[in-house]
Amino acid sequence: MTCAELQAHRDLQTPEYGRFARLHPDGRRLVVGWFEKARRLQRHHESSPFEAFIYLWISFNGWAACVTQLDIDRQWVSCLANDEEIADDFSHAIATVPDLSIAAQRFHAYWPIFEVRHLRRRELLWHGLKDRSAIIKHYIANGATECEPRCAIRHLQANEPIPLDWPHTVNALYRVRCNLFHGEKSLQSEDDESIVSAALACLLLYLGSGRLAKLAPGAA
Secondary structure: OOOHHHOOOOOOOOOOHHHHHHOOHHHHHHHHHHHHHHHHHHHHOOOOHHHHHHHHHHHHHHHHHHHHOOOOHHHHHHHHHOOHHHHHHHHHHHHHOHHHHHHHHHHHOOOOEEOHHHHHHOOOOOOOOOOHHHHHHHHHHOOOOOEEOOOHHHHHHOOOOOOOOHHHHHHHHHHHHHHHHHOOOOOOOOOOHHHHHHHHHHHHHHHOOOOOOOOOOOOO
16 A cells, blocks of 8 residues: 555556557657667766766656646556556566566665755755764754655654555655756765666566566567
């Protein structure tokens, strides 16, 4: 069951995943082309993960806007986060694709992902810490509350793990996206290379599994 903090606060139509197959061929080529660009950059280390993640998010955004018929990012993220079909697909993929399982757990180890601008306002970005769990404790102890998944601090304070499922993952991915697009890169921020690299691998392997609307035909 999706945590209350992640449930949609308005009625959103159910995604229709077959809609992508009916998209104009030029539109499909653009979406798949951006995906392939991201995968090539990631595989061959042609750049930092920042560029690859941006291409991947543009591809994911295009696909998601098509299947949900929603153009506002927060709305389509919420729509997908609350859809049982994609949630079940993600769980199945994690259970059956070893590389994805490893990548998802690696990304999960960075959760929660805090909002860079919120940390900057609280003067918490440059803390000098290296251990992720220590960084998270430092942020929370100093009043940082803006993070994804939004239920993460409640889970941590209850000494329980943050669920590694689709609703929590897609919201954490969205925070990485927002930090990268609207934050500021620094060695000690929430959009540093290690976090973006982990997010990139997780989303790339899931979309490349071939089970989700054939975004990347032939991908393994």
